[in-house]
Amino acid sequence: MNLDLRIPMGLMFTLVGLILTVYGIVTQGSVIYARSLGINANLDWGLVLLVFGGAMFILGRRGQRRAEKEPVKLAESGTVRRGH
Amino acid sequence: MKFGAPDRRLESALLTHTNLTLVDWLIMLLYFVFVLGIGFALKRYMKTSKDFFQAGRALPAWICGLAFISANLGAQEVIGMGASGAKYGIATSHFYWIGAIPAMIFVGIFMMPFYYGSKARSVPEFLRLRFDEKTRALNACSFAVMTVFSSGISMYAMARLIQTLHVFDYIFLSAGLPLGYIFHFSIILSAIIVLGYIFLGGLTSAIYNEVLQFFLIIAGFLPLVLIGLKSVGGWSGLKASLPQAYTHSWQGMAHANTNPLGVEVFGLAMGLGFVLSFGYWCTDFLVIQTAMATDTQENARRVPLIAAIPKMFFPFLVILPGLLAIGAATPKITSVEHKDASGAIIRETTVPTEAEAKGQGLVPAKTDPLSGKIVLDASGKPLLDYDLAIPSMLLHYFPTGILGLGLTALLASFMSGMAGNVTAFNTVWTYDLYQSYIHKGGTDKHYLAMGRWATVGGILLSMATAYAATGFNNIMDTLQLVFSFVNAPLFATFLLGMFWKRATGNGAFIGLVSGTVAAVMHHGMTLPVEAHIGLHGGWITILHHYPSDMAQNFWTAIWAFSTNFVVTIVVSLFGTPKPESELVGLVHSLTPKPELGHLPWWRRPEALAVVLLVMVVGLNIIFR
Numbered sequence: 001m002n003l004d005l006r007i008p009m010g011l012m013f014t015l016v017g018l019i020l021t022v023y024g025i026v027t028q029g030s031v032i033y034a035r036s037l038g039i040n041a042n043l044d045w046g047l048v049l050l051v052f053g054g055a056m057f058i059l060g061r062r063g064q065r066r067a068e069k070e071p072v073k074l075a076e077s078g079t080v081r082r083g084h
Numbered sequence: 085m086k087f088g089a090p091d092r093r094l095e096s097a098l099l100t101h102t103n104l105t106l107v108d109w110l111i112m113l114l115y116f117v118f119v120l121g122i123g124f125a126l127k128r129y130m131k132t133s134k135d136f137f138q139a140g141r142a143l144p145a146w147i148c149g150l151a152f153i154s155a156n157l158g159a160q161e162v163i164g165m166g167a168s169g170a171k172y173g174i175a176t177s178h179f180y181w182i183g184a185i186p187a188m189i190f191v192g193i194f195m196m197p198f199y200y201g202s203k204a205r206s207v208p209e210f211l212r213l214r215f216d217e218k219t220r221a222l223n224a225c226s227f228a229v230m231t232v233f234s235s236g237i238s239m240y241a242m243a244r245l246i247q248t249l250h251v252f253d254y255i256f257l258s259a260g261l262p263l264g265y266i267f268h269f270s271i272i273l274s275a276i277i278v279l280g281y282i283f284l285g286g287l288t289s290a291i292y293n294e295v296l297q298f299f300l301i302i303a304g305f306l307p308l309v310l311i312g313l314k315s316v317g318g319w320s321g322l323k324a325s326l327p328q329a330y331t332h333s334w335q336g337m338a339h340a341n342t343n344p345l346g347v348e349v350f351g352l353a354m355g356l357g358f359v360l361s362f363g364y365w366c367t368d369f370l371v372i373q374t375a376m377a378t379d380t381q382e383n384a385r386r387v388p389l390i391a392a393i394p395k396m397f398f399p400f401l402v403i404l405p406g407l408l409a410i411g412a413a414t415p416k417i418t419s420v421e422h423k424d425a426s427g428a429i430i431r432e433t434t435v436p437t438e439a440e441a442k443g444q445g446l447v448p449a450k451t452d453p454l455s456g457k458i459v460l461d462a463s464g465k466p467l468l469d470y471d472l473a474i475p476s477m478l479l480h481y482f483p484t485g486i487l488g489l490g491l492t493a494l495l496a497s498f499m500s501g502m503a504g505n506v507t508a509f510n511t512v513w514t515y516d517l518y519q520s521y522i523h524k525g526g527t528d529k530h531y532l533a534m535g536r537w538a539t540v541g542g543i544l545l546s547m548a549t550a551y552a553a554t555g556f557n558n559i560m561d562t563l564q565l566v567f568s569f570v571n572a573p574l575f576a577t578f579l580l581g582m583f584w585k586r587a588t589g590n591g592a593f594i595g596l597v598s599g600t601v602a603a604v605m606h607h608g609m610t611l612p613v614e615a616h617i618g619l620h621g622g623w624i625t626i627l628h629h630y631p632s633d634m635a636q637n638f639w640t641a642i643w644a645f646s647t648n649f650v651v652t653i654v655v656s657l658f659g660t661p662k663p664e665s666e667l668v669g670l671v672h673s674l675t676p677k678p679e680l681g682h683l684p685w686w687r688r689p690e691a692l693a694v695v696l697l698v699m700v701v702g703l704n705i706i707f708r
Contacts, residue, residue, distance in 0.1 A: 002129060003122075003125055003126060003129070003292075005122075005147055005292050005295060005296075008118060008121065008122055008125065008292075008296075009295070009296055009299065011118075012114065012115070012118045012296070013299070013303070015114055016111055016114060016115075016303075016489065019107060019110060019111060019114075019485075020111075020485055020486060020489070023107050023485045024485065027483075027485070032483040032484055032485075033483055035480065035481055035482065035483050036311050036481055036482065036483050036486075037311060037314060037315055037481075039311065039314075041307055041311065041482065041483060041485070041486045042483065042485035042486050045303075045307045045486055045489075049303060052303075
């Protein structure tokens, strides 16, 4: 398959992370965090998702580039070999 | 899964809690855009029917592995496991540690070589290769019907949940539309999204989106568990706030009367651990299709094993929130004081509704959808609406922003359940029914087009099921009961087919039918205690009372399996088996062992299987 899943997935989580982080910064100290025991859940979790999404995206790009460099794979390295 | 029509009180209660804002819908919208975007990006790769139905057999093992468990992560899983967690405690994890992991290891190590190696394109097709045409037809027909109904059930449950949680109320109110349309809107929205990405990208798209949904569910639920744990004072705090049986999975299992599940250890190990779980994970094309989409046989064997790792830890994500919901403090009148921009002190008072106040922890009491009154049990105590355990956790702990993420994760889980069913349906319909009995010898292009239209047909039938469920109260319970009759005996057929070369087509067919009949009879002649005759059993005569529904369910499966097993053997012994030359690659003793000499020992599937077994035993010991 020519589309590395990690690219769109990384992109989505980066964007979600970005939205949450920005929203978390804007709403810092707001009453809405009374529910989450005073933790700024948006900012904290936004940062986690930002790192996760970014890492996925970078890995995906690297994988895609490698796949493009060697378009024809030699007899799939994992196939079941019998005999020899 | 039951979501009664939302009653007024609950509605107003949740409305005050569900203050979604723009940022929540933005996250939801972003997810929908990506889901469809993946479909569009994959469209250009869908050239042959193999690309569409089998993902070109070219996907990496880790992707298929995550899709393998995600396909099963539908409504029953997330809402149902949270509900059982709240009801039974950590013992619910038996559905994972006993009821899934051993079967996943078995299918990976022993059965996948036959599915993948036989070149069958679906599970019913394997049955044709191994047995005969009629066994395949029986399996294909019952499977196709079940997938459509299951996907419809997911759709219905999702629409009801969207209604109950008021996800779109604000949007509808501001657009001036009546709130009654939300149900239809939810059905159509989920139909369009799932149809869109499968129509465009086939199985690849379904698998990619299932992986996306997998990570989304973690992203949405992990913070919930963390905040929930913090609020009750960690694991030790949770233990202290719950009855002892809640945090031990094996206590009192020796006898049915001394544990919350009402099942004794033999029924649990044999019924759940063997018959039901092997029947599901080893024969259901819904999950097997993802393993068959990998590039090599070795990877196909790895798929269920890779899937078993996250599966093992899923109880902490879906069952634990249920426990946390029960262990949390029951809502009381609270008031929060804060200063606004001008310095004025503002006091906000939250008054819980009757349903919330009479519930336990964050699990609200059940209310009658018609009268709006709290439902009481025989002893006058309010019954709890366990299905709302996870949704009310989300609403209680998540502020707007991350709440959008949590709700998106919930919606994603419903969609991944639907999508897996729809792709399994279009493959079985096109290959096993259409190509075999209706239109033989068409071009590949024709079957590719058929697969696309079968997707449309499958979604339309799901929608019809979802609407049927609104009209008939019991339809979902009835359907699930019928599925259990059909599924229970299945594993005996595959076990004998793969490991006994004497098994014949007639044996398999007659065995399957008598297994289903045995399940129906057993259900008709037994009744769980305190249940009414009818949907719960006992409609023929009552020969035996079980301590719980679950015990009856497990024993129905045991009877169905054993009947099928014995009948298949007896009938086969009277017939002539297929010549051995035709069974190479289909039966264990006649198939050369996969040669793994080129792999170091620690990279072989068997090594991974041993590690998994050790881990699952360890988890059972820790939470004994």
